[in-house]
Amino acid sequence: MTPQPDPAQPDPVLSTTTRLSLVAFLAATTEADFASVRDAVGLTDSNLSKHATALEAAGYISVRKGYVGRRPRTWLALTPAGRTALKIHVAALNAILAHTGEELARPT
Amino acid sequence: MTQYNADEARAALADIDSRTRQAVAADAPIQWPAVPLAALWLIAIGFFTDRPSAVAMPLFLGVAAVYVAGSFIVDRRRRVKSRARHWGVVRWAALVGSALLSGAVWFLTFQVLEPHTSLPHTLAGVATAVFMTVAAVVLNRRLGPRA
Numbered sequence: 001m002t003p004q005p006d007p008a009q010p011d012p013v014l015s016t017t018t019r020l021s022l023v024a025f026l027a028a029t030t031e032a033d034f035a036s037v038r039d040a041v042g043l044t045d046s047n048l049s050k051h052a053t054a055l056e057a058a059g060y061i062s063v064r065k066g067y068v069g070r071r072p073r074t075w076l077a078l079t080p081a082g083r084t085a086l087k088i089h090v091a092a093l094n095a096i097l098a099h100t101g102e103e104l105a106r107p108t
Numbered sequence: 109m110t111q112y113n114a115d116e117a118r119a120a121l122a123d124i125d126s127r128t129r130q131a132v133a134a135d136a137p138i139q140w141p142a143v144p145l146a147a148l149w150l151i152a153i154g155f156f157t158d159r160p161s162a163v164a165m166p167l168f169l170g171v172a173a174v175y176v177a178g179s180f181i182v183d184r185r186r187r188v189k190s191r192a193r194h195w196g197v198v199r200w201a202a203l204v205g206s207a208l209l210s211g212a213v214w215f216l217t218f219q220v221l222e223p224h225t226s227l228p229h230t231l232a233g234v235a236t237a238v239f240m241t242v243a244a245v246v247l248n249r250r251l252g253p254r255a
Contacts, residue, residue: 010112017123024124028131032188040130040188068185090124096117 010092011085013058018043019051023078023086026061031077052076060085135190 014020021041026032032040038048055061060082064075078086112120 015112017120020120021123021127024127025131027124028128028191029135030189030191032131032134036134036187040127040134086124090121093112093117093121096112097114097121100114 010096011089013055013060014085014089016051018047019055020089022048022051023055023060023082026076026078027083027086029077031064031075034074034076037076055082058082058085131188132190134188135186 014023018041022037022043025037025040034045034048034052037043038045041048043051052061052063056063059079062077062079064077066073066075
């Protein structure tokens with residue numbers, strides 16, 4: 001079962017810089033291939049694989065394997081649950097900044 | 109539970125913003141089809157403007173079909189599919205737009221320019237095609253994403 005993030009708190013699953021970057025990148029896409037995400041976020045294959053597995057287990061991303069021509073390709077996509085979690089996380093971050101009187105980003 | 113201080117929250121939000129822009133920028137250039145389209149138009153018009161318009165018109169429409177088929181191939185090869193680019197809309201706009209542009213090339217060449225000017229037939233067709241292609245390139249760029 002997908003964990004329900006607490007609306008008042010930053011999501012612990014997204015609280016590492018790498019996972020947040022990964023989810024933020026995917027939030028702007030319908031899907032992106034493994035290599036593009038790896039290069040964009042600056043990870044190794046194994047690191048991305050570990051984080052993707054954790055995010056998939058949380059229900060935040062989906063992993064699809066397919067082919068382009070004869071070449072195998074792995075696609076990552078943000079799930080609706082992941083998109084909601086990111087929105088809540090951004091809202092929580094903005095709430096922290098609201099105490100200092102500033103807001104940098106709206107939920108994507 | 110991880111706690112953020114204000115500086116960390118600010119940095120996290122800035123990172124989210126920059127990753128979003130990065131994903132949009134990583135998508136394939138949208139204006140790509142204009143280049144082969146321009147080449148095909150010029151070749152087609154160069155070869156066929158001395159033929160009856162009944163031959164030229166289906167040829168122009170055939171070029172439009174190649175253009176759309178190419179867009180499907182490129183879409184399949186996209187590695188980052190940005191939400192900012194509505195490729196479905198662009199593809200159908202390309203289909204309808206290419207047919208309309210091809211029709212416009214035919215109409216301007218055979219019905220407007222050729223009967224009323226002393227331009228050679230082929231030159232009139234090429235001039236029209238160049239104009240329409242430039243218009244297509246500009247439109248394609250305008251349809252590009254805004255991060």
